[in-house]
Amino acid sequence: MTIKAVAETVLCYVGLGSNLGEPDQQVLAAMKQLDAGAHCQVVRCSSLYRSAPMGDQQQPDFINAVCSIQLQLSPRAVLDHLFNIERDHQRIRYVDRPEGPRSLDLDLLLYGDSQIDEPGITVPHPRMHLRRFVLLPLSEIAPKLYIPGHGLVYELLNQDQIKRQPVTPFAIQA
Numbered sequence: 001m002t003i004k005a006v007a008e009t010v011l012c013y014v015g016l017g018s019n020l021g022e023p024d025q026q027v028l029a030a031m032k033q034l035d036a037g038a039h040c041q042v043v044r045c046s047s048l049y050r051s052a053p054m055g056d057q058q059q060p061d062f063i064n065a066v067c068s069i070q071l072q073l074s075p076r077a078v079l080d081h082l083f084n085i086e087r088d089h090q091r092i093r094y095v096d097r098p099e100g101p102r103s104l105d106l107d108l109l110l111y112g113d114s115q116i117d118e119p120g121i122t123v124p125h126p127r128m129h130l131r132r133f134v135l136l137p138l139s140e141i142a143p144k145l146y147i148p149g150h151g152l153v154y155e156l157l158n159q160d161q162i163k164r165q166p167v168t169p170f171a172i173q174a
Contacts, residue, residue: 009070011043012078013142015107015125015134016065018089023063024048024172026089026104031067033085039072040081046137048170054131055099063170066109066137075111075121082106109134115148124148129156132165 014034018026027048035042045067053059071078089104109125116123128134129150135157138145143154150156157163 009072010112012069012071012111013109013138013145014067014069014082015105015109015128015137016067017062017105017107017133018103019053019060019062019101020103023060024170027063027065028172030085030089030104030106031065033088034067034069034081037071037073037081039077041070043068043070044141046140048172049133049137049167050170051133051165051167053099053101059101062133064133064137064167066134066141068141075108075114075116075123078108078111079121082108107134109138110145110147113146113148124150130162132157132162132167135162136167 016027016030018024020026031042031045034040046065049064051062051064053062073081083106086104086106091102091104107125107128108121108123109128111123114123124147125134128138129147135153139153139157143152145153147153147156
């Protein structure tokens with residue numbers, strides 16, 4: 001598949017998560033793959049965080065992170081790039097268990113300051129402002145980032161319902 005570049009460089013944010021196999025290693029490997037694209041360069045990555053699963057509780061905890069990336073790809077091409085990386089990690093999407101376990105989950109959180117609502121793509125990510133496992137790593141790399149329609153990352157992170165969600169730093173074992 002040919003990924004088409006766009007002329008303008010855009011700063012995007014990608015959420016990473018995994019809870020199968022060696023989740024920390026899956027997330028770290030995906031960070032490297034994000035940086036390997038011809039039209040994509042990682043600017044900054046957060047630390048890793050451990051979080052309880054949302055919805056379906058009968059699965060292991062997740063390891064999460066967020067990366068900012070500069071790229072020259074359309075939003076759809078970014079999604080294609082993310083899906084290709086997921087496939088490299090044997091990601092399987094179960095229709096009957098959308099919040100189930102996964103080897104790797106990559107979400108396009110923000111694409112510049114664009115607001116996109118088209119079939120198959122919604123930016124900003126529709127639930128990112130409600131999830132501490134996204135907001136906490138995002139606040140590490142861009143605390144004053146504005147999420148269109150919702151507010152500043154550091155302000156969202158301080159809401160009571162967000163504070164109650166269990167998310168802890170994850171130390172990589174040597």
